[in-house]
Amino acid sequence: PRQQSESSVSQQSGKMFRAVALACAVSSAAATLELTPDTFEDQVFKSGKSAFIKFFAPWCGHCKKMKPDWDTLATEYESSDKVLIADVDCTAAGKSLCDKYGVKGFPTIKYFNPPDEEGEDYKGGRSLSDLKKFAAELGPGCSVDTMENCSDEQKAELQTYIDMSAEDRAKMLEDLKTELKTAEEKHDTLLKELQATYKESMDKVEALKEASAPKIKLLKAATPSAKKEAVKDEM
Incomplete structure (x- = not known):
């Protein structure tokens, strides 16, 4: 009986250890890349990717509410060579970035399509399905290097500036x-x-x-x- 009891305790301990390990793995996988002034340019402007970025404050209720969906989105695009999903903490190292891009409320979500370096405000829904749909449509914008992405009207106006x-x-x-x-x-x-x-x-x-x-x-x-x-x- 004593051996059975020790075996049972050992099995329970093993299950508990695996559960904790799994929880840690999930938590680690769900962490979204956090950008700072030191990494922003390389990750956003030099990577050749489109960027979908959430500017947030840890104490913000709306930020906390959307974090699980945003982290899920980030995990899905973790290995993407076209789209970057990232965070900027406006109360920590990312404060100067939030000031630079005129962030006044939380969360503020912006997207950057190459070669755009100004960023545009995302005004769509905040549900996971809305975020997924928008991220799937991100891609390089109209430029002299990507004329195939320009409409006829954009090409005509772009040519004026090229000249x-x-x-x-x-x-x-x-x-x-x-x-x-x-x-x-x-x-x-x-x-x-x-x-x-x-x-x-x-x-x-x-x-x-x-x-x-x-x-x-x-x-x-x-x-x-x-x-x-x-x-x-x-x-």
């Missing part, structure tokens, strides 16, 4: 970036002004409430109840 000198293209690109940056700065300034105005107005309302409360209380206290008024009239 420009490198200096003129660079200047035009810089002017557009400056215009966009100026517009964003004006928007941020307006937002801060509106927030300040809102706070000032709210402070006035709260101050008035606090100042009026004692008077309102006394005015109500000075008004006889309907029952007492009725008794007074009868007398």
